[in-house]
Amino acid sequence: VFFSPDPKLLLGAFVGRHVQIARNLAGIFFFVLAIKPETAHPQLAALEHVMQGMKAYKEEASGPGSSAVTPLDRAIDLVDDFGWNKGFLINVGDVKGKILDSAVQQRLQNGPGKLKLAVELGTFLGYGTLRLARMLNQSDVEIITVDPDVFAYSLSSSLYEQAQVRDRITMKTDYSYNVFAELKKQGKQIDLLFVDHVKKLYLSDVKLAVESGILAKGCVVVGDNIRSPGAPDYKKYLLEGEGKKLFSTEVHKTHVEYWPLWPDEMTVSTFLG
Numbered sequence: 001v002f003f004s005p006d007p008k009l010l011l012g013a014f015v016g017r018h019v020q021i022a023r024n025l026a027g028i029f030f031f032v033l034a035i036k037p038e039t040a041h042p043q044l045a046a047l048e049h050v051m052q053g054m055k056a057y058k059e060e061a062s063g064p065g066s067s068a069v070t071p072l073d074r075a076i077d078l079v080d081d082f083g084w085n086k087g088f089l090i091n092v093g094d095v096k097g098k099i100l101d102s103a104v105q106q107r108l109q110n111g112p113g114k115l116k117l118a119v120e121l122g123t124f125l126g127y128g129t130l131r132l133a134r135m136l137n138q139s140d141v142e143i144i145t146v147d148p149d150v151f152a153y154s155l156s157s158s159l160y161e162q163a164q165v166r167d168r169i170t171m172k173t174d175y176s177y178n179v180f181a182e183l184k185k186q187g188k189q190i191d192l193l194f195v196d197h198v199k200k201l202y203l204s205d206v207k208l209a210v211e212s213g214i215l216a217k218g219c220v221v222v223g224d225n226i227r228s229p230g231a232p233d234y235k236k237y238l239l240e241g242e243g244k245k246l247f248s249t250e251v252h253k254t255h256v257e258y259w260p261l262w263p264d265e266m267t268v269s270t271f272l273g
């Protein structure tokens with residue numbers, strides 16, 4: 001009834017006319033929903049939410065009894081607040097973010113050597129980068145985030161500015177494999193790799209990183225969305241294929257960002273060299 005070209009033919013003139021009216025109203029309702037900023041462009045709406053929240057934070061911070069929360073902490077919390085309460089974002093989120101934090105901590109504590117270079121594949125709004133920046137707060141750690149989308153570039157640079165970490169982040173508006181080629185040319189090696197871009201590219205990109213010699217021994221490679229939307233070939237490679245000899249891998253069961261009923265997994269792999 002709802003999709004037939006002319007409901008009057010199915011239901012008669014009177015009822016058919018009312019179905020048509022109801023159908024038009026439903027169309028308007030979904031259109032209005034779709035053009036709400038939270039739905040039409042959640043990244044932009046999230047940035048707006050952070051900017052509003054940071055204004056309030058600055059007023060709070062300049063007042064008496066100012067809080068110990070840093071701008072970086074507050075910016076992270078504001079993105080999470082948006083993700084939980086306002087619109088859907090595809091950043092790693094606070095729950096999986098803690099798995100990412102522990103993986104960074106693991107690399108910092110267990111070495112080998114100093115963590116000099118962290119690379120994130122897939123910047124999006126810049127939330128994952130903020131978590132990396134918070135964990136890697138020593139000024140001599142280089143943090144590179146890679147995303148070919150210019151929109152991601154402009155939104156995330158504003159987010160980094162709000163969090164006051166803009167000068168600590170190197171942004172590459174390019175594809176993962178091009179940045180790998182650049183690192184190889186520069187003779188640099190990655191100590192921490194956060195793989196969170198196109199799921200179909202996880203396997204080929206990690207293999208490429210190994211073949212190019214840009215993964216340092218002991219590099220911790222974190223993979224997000226292993227179950228949802230899923231990177232089954234990458235997981236199989238790490239747990240059963242040749243990757244099993246090259247990496248020691250733990251799979252963490254968790255849920256999709258801001259969506260507790262939707263299961264997901266993250267992998268944390270250590271490159272054995």
Ligand SMILES: C[S@@+](CC[C@H](N)C(=O)[O-])C[C@H]1O[C@@H](n2cnc3c(N)ncnc32)[C@H](O)[C@@H]1O
Nearest residue numbers: 091092122124127128146147149175176196197
């Ligand atoms: C899931 S989001 C990244 C979320 C981010 N890591 C976070 O936790 O805040 C995926 C991003 O990967 C980017 N992307 C797509 N192809 C890419 C590639 N070849 N290299 C790097 N990033 C890519 C997309 O533009 C998108 O912004």
